[in-house]
Amino acid sequence: MTFEDRDVSDELAKFRERFLFDSSGINYMDGNSLGRLTRAGREALYNAVEKEWQDTLIHGWDSWMHLGREVGSTIGTALLGAAEGQLVVSDSTSVNLYKLILAGLSLHPERDVVLVDEQEFPTDRYLIQGIAARNGLEVRIVRSGINDALSVDDISPHLDGRVALGVFSHVNYRSGGLVDLKAIGDALHGVEALLIADLSHSVGAVPVALDDDDVDLAVGCTYKYLNGGPGSPAFLYVRSPLQRRIDQPMWGWFSQHDQFEMGPSYRAKDSIEKFLVGTPPVLQLAALKGATSVVVEAGIEAIRRKSVALTALTIELFDEKLSATQLKLASPREADLRGGHVTFAHPQALEIARRLFVEERVLVDYRTPNRFRFAPSPLYTRFCDVEAGMEAVARVTRTIES
Ligand SMILES: *Cc1c(COP(=O)(O)O)cnc(C)c1O
Numbered sequence: 001m002t003f004e005d006r007d008v009s010d011e012l013a014k015f016r017e018r019f020l021f022d023s024s025g026i027n028y029m030d031g032n033s034l035g036r037l038t039r040a041g042r043e044a045l046y047n048a049v050e051k052e053w054q055d056t057l058i059h060g061w062d063s064w065m066h067l068g069r070e071v072g073s074t075i076g077t078a079l080l081g082a083a084e085g086q087l088v089v090s091d092s093t094s095v096n097l098y099k100l101i102l103a104g105l106s107l108h109p110e111r112d113v114v115l116v117d118e119q120e121f122p123t124d125r126y127l128i129q130g131i132a133a134r135n136g137l138e139v140r141i142v143r144s145g146i147n148d149a150l151s152v153d154d155i156s157p158h159l160d161g162r163v164a165l166g167v168f169s170h171v172n173y174r175s176g177g178l179v180d181l182k183a184i185g186d187a188l189h190g191v192e193a194l195l196i197a198d199l200s201h202s203v204g205a206v207p208v209a210l211d212d213d214d215v216d217l218a219v220g221c222t223y224k225y226l227n228g229g230p231g232s233p234a235f236l237y238v239r240s241p242l243q244r245r246i247d248q249p250m251w252g253w254f255s256q257h258d259q260f261e262m263g264p265s266y267r268a269k270d271s272i273e274k275f276l277v278g279t280p281p282v283l284q285l286a287a288l289k290g291a292t293s294v295v296v297e298a299g300i301e302a303i304r305r306k307s308v309a310l311t312a313l314t315i316e317l318f319d320e321k322l323s324a325t326q327l328k329l330a331s332p333r334e335a336d337l338r339g340g341h342v343t344f345a346h347p348q349a350l351e352i353a354r355r356l357f358v359e360e361r362v363l364v365d366y367r368t369p370n371r372f373r374f375a376p377s378p379l380y381t382r383f384c385d386v387e388a389g390m391e392a393v394a395r396v397t398r399t400i401e402s
Pocket of ligand 1: 092093094095121123124169173198200201221234
């Protein structure tokens with residue numbers, strides 16, 4: 001089958017039209033950092049500006065008030081396997097993680113150890129370091145491989161009755177390694193510790209089963225595979241039974257039991273809205289609502305099928321065209337250990353990424369040390385784009401090495 005045939009028989013081919021493309025025709029392999037603009041997202045944003053803000057003014061809050069919960073519940077039920085009432089969209093992933101780490105710690109105040117992977121995304125590690133420094137906690141560094149997915153064997157040696165919680169990504173931002181959340185959660189639960197999952201690189205690309213996998217708490221970005229736009233707010237998940245048992249550290253008026261009582265003291269809501277803080281970014285939420293509807297309509301199972309086919313093709317083309325070069329695969333080869341992107345390592349990775357953009361109009365992103373990520377986002381990337389992109393990687397790599 002040619003690449004054109006694969007595009008013709010692609011069950012998601014028609015979703016490409018739902019996106020708006022730059023006029024310069026960039027072959028965009030960075031949708032895991034910032035997803036493209038959807039027509040639905042743009043329309044929802046314009047509508048929120050021109051119809052809602054301009055025309056309804058303060059009365060807009062009648063509906064804006066519930067947007068975070070509404071979008072959260074769509075993301076939760078359609079994409080993350082979470083029953084109603086456990087997800088809400090608010091703040092950034094970093095801020096949500098800060099709230100949930102402190103909330104998680106409140107469950108077992110006598111415990112003083114937190115776990116994090118050495119390969120974890122920087123903001124996650126820094127938040128843990130900062131919280132540990134202020135609260136006199138010990139951070140235990142789990143060591144998974146830089147090219148791999150974290151496994152239970154990596155965390156087991158660190159587990160004991162002092163561990164309060166562990167923060168782990170579902171898909172590693174660098175290697176693309178896909179973690180078995182159920183297995184990691186079971187291991188943590190074995191010592192009565194909590195799992196906080198970061199779903200930033202999986203939501204919208206890989207199916208997640210938060211309820212079935214017994215994940216306790218989770219956060220994730222919406223500007224990556226959900227295409228919510230730069231700075232679109234993040235989601236947070238708190239498993240129902242935990243909502244009353246853990247304390248949210250930021251007592252803002254949006255989490256106050258009766259927000260407009262304006263009374264002297266604070267009493268937290270007993271729903272997922274307990275984890276809100278202040279006024280939400282309404283325009284960004286409106287854009288996100290539009291963008292999310294496209295992902296939900298496509299369906300996460302079909303998205304994952306195409307994503308696996310695109311990354312498998314990427315690796316196949318790497319084997320065919322680049323095995324004699326110094327470029328090395330820096331992601332798991334097995335499809336079920338891999339998320340939505342493929343990473344390559346090369347001593348001159350930064351220069352390869354630069355030339356790919358300048359000379360070939362292929363946009364990948366460089367990551368330390370000596371790597372670049374190739375992310376064919378399934379709703380708008382064609383098989384022929386992967387083929388053209390890997391041809392370009394081969395040309396640039398051979399030129400640099402010659
Ligand atoms: C992208 C990403 C973030 C980003 O957090 P922000 O608060 O949105 O800047 C955090 N964690 C992970 C794992 C990510 O991939």
